[in-house]
Amino acid sequence: MDAQPEARPGLRATALTYLRGFAILSAFAFLGGVVAQQLPFFFPGPLVGFLLLFAALVSGVIKRAWVQDASAFLAKQLGLFFLPAAVLATREGSLRGAEAARFVGACVAGQFVVFFVAGRIHRALFPKLSR
Amino acid sequence: MIEPLLLAATVGAWIGARALYTRVPRIYFHPVVVAGLPLTALLALSPVAASSYPHATRPLAWLLGPAVVGFATQLFARREALRRGGFRLAAVFFFAAISSLFAAAGFARLLGASDATVRSLVPASSTSPIAASVAEAHGGRGTVAIAACMVIGLAGAVLGPLYARRFRLGDDAYGAALGISAHGIGTGAAVDHSEASGASAGLALVVQGLLVAALAPLGYAVFSWLR
Numbered sequence: 001m002d003a004q005p006e007a008r009p010g011l012r013a014t015a016l017t018y019l020r021g022f023a024i025l026s027a028f029a030f031l032g033g034v035v036a037q038q039l040p041f042f043f044p045g046p047l048v049g050f051l052l053l054f055a056a057l058v059s060g061v062i063k064r065a066w067v068q069d070a071s072a073f074l075a076k077q078l079g080l081f082f083l084p085a086a087v088l089a090t091r092e093g094s095l096r097g098a099e100a101a102r103f104v105g106a107c108v109a110g111q112f113v114v115f116f117v118a119g120r121i122h123r124a125l126f127p128k129l130s131r
Numbered sequence: 132m133i134e135p136l137l138l139a140a141t142v143g144a145w146i147g148a149r150a151l152y153t154r155v156p157r158i159y160f161h162p163v164v165v166a167g168l169p170l171t172a173l174l175a176l177s178p179v180a181a182s183s184y185p186h187a188t189r190p191l192a193w194l195l196g197p198a199v200v201g202f203a204t205q206l207f208a209r210r211e212a213l214r215r216g217g218f219r220l221a222a223v224f225f226f227a228a229i230s231s232l233f234a235a236a237g238f239a240r241l242l243g244a245s246d247a248t249v250r251s252l253v254p255a256s257s258t259s260p261i262a263a264s265v266a267e268a269h270g271g272r273g274t275v276a277i278a279a280c281m282v283i284g285l286a287g288a289v290l291g292p293l294y295a296r297r298f299r300l301g302d303d304a305y306g307a308a309l310g311i312s313a314h315g316i317g318t319g320a321a322v323d324h325s326e327a328s329g330a331s332a333g334l335a336l337v338v339q340g341l342l343v344a345a346l347a348p349l350g351y352a353v354f355s356w357l358r
Binding site for chain 1: 141142144145161162163166167170171174181184185188191192194195196197198199200201202203204205206207208210216219220222223226227230231234235236237238239242243244245248252255256258259260261264265268275277278279280281282283284285286287288290291294295298299300301303304305307308309311312313315316318319320322323329333335337340341344
C-alpha cells in the first residue's frame with residue numbers, strides 16, 4: 001500500500017513555529033550577552049549564546065525542531081545583517097589613496113592565503129569528504 | 132522619519148539583490164555587492180542619510196546575535212561526525228586561525244601600510260564585533276578592522292567558488308575554508324551553496340571567532356617584534 005503523503009502544516013502553525021524559534025534564539029542571544037558581561041575577559045555574547053544553546057540541545061531542554069526553521073531562515077539572511085557594516089565601511093575616512101590600495105590588496109591576498117591553508121589542510125585530513 | 136525609510140531601503144535592496152542572484156547566480160551578482168552599491172550611492176549623495184544610517188540599521192545588526200546562536204542547531208545535527216573527526220577538525224581550525232593572524236596583516240606590512248592599518252588587520256578574519264574589539268585593544272582602529280572584515284568577507288564570498296573549483300574542495304572543506312577566511316559574509320555564501328557547506332562554515336565561523344580572540348596577542352607580539 002502506498003504511504004499517505006505527509007500533511008503540510010498550515011500558515012498559522014508555520015508562523016507559530018518560526019515565532020517560537022525566533023523567541024528562543026533571541027532569548028539565548030540575550031542570555032549570552034548577559035553572561036559575557038560577567039566574564040573577566042572579552043568573550044562575544046552571541047558565541048556564549050551559541051554554546052548555551054548547544055548545551056540546551058544536547059541536554060534535551062530545547063528540541064532541535066523548535067529552532068531549526070528559524071535558524072535556517074536567519075542563516076540564509078546572514079549577508080543582510082552585514083550589509084549595513086559593508087555600506088558604512090566604504091565611508092571609512094582614514095584609508096585614502098595608496099594606503100587604501102595597500103589595505104584592499106592585503107585583505108584580498110590574506111583571504112586567499114587563509115582559504116588555501118584551511119581548504120588544503122581540511123582536504124588532507126578528511127580525504128573521503130573531498131571525493 | 133528618515134530612519135524607517137533607510138531600514139526599508141536596506142531590506143528592500145537585499146530582497147531585490149537576493150532575487151537577482153537566485154535568477155542569475157554569477158559571482159559578480161553577490162547580493163551584498165548588488166545591494167550595497169545603491170545604498171553606498173545614497174549615503175554619498177545625502178549627508179542626512181549617512182548620519183542616520185548607523186542608527187537606522189541597528190535592528191539588522193542586532194539580528195546577527197540570534198543568527199550566530201542558531202548555528203548551534205547545525206553543530207548539534209553534526210555532533211556524531213564531529214565526535215569522530217574532532218581532533219582533525221581542531222587541527223584545521225587551529226592552523227588556519229594562526230595563518231589568519233599573519234596573512235592580511237603580513238601582506239599589509241610587506242606593502243608598506245601604516246602600523247595602525249597592520250594592527251587593524253591582525254583579527255580581520257573573525258566576525259566584525261570581535262575584530263573591532265581585538266584591534267582597538269592592541270593599537271589598531273576598530274573602524275578599519277570592520278572595513279577589513281567587509282573586504283575580506285566579500286572577497287571570500289565572490290572569489291571562494293573559484294578557489295574551491297581550482298583546489299577541488301568538497302562541500303565540507305569549502306564551507307570550513309569560507310567560514311574561517313571570510314567569517315559571516317562567507318558563511319552566508321556557504322549556506323547558499325549547500326547544507327553541508329553551510330553547517331561546516333557555521334561551525335568554522337564560531338570557532339574562528341573564539342580562536343582569534345584567544346590567539347591575537349601572539350600575532351601582535353610577532354608584529355611588535357618585527358617592527
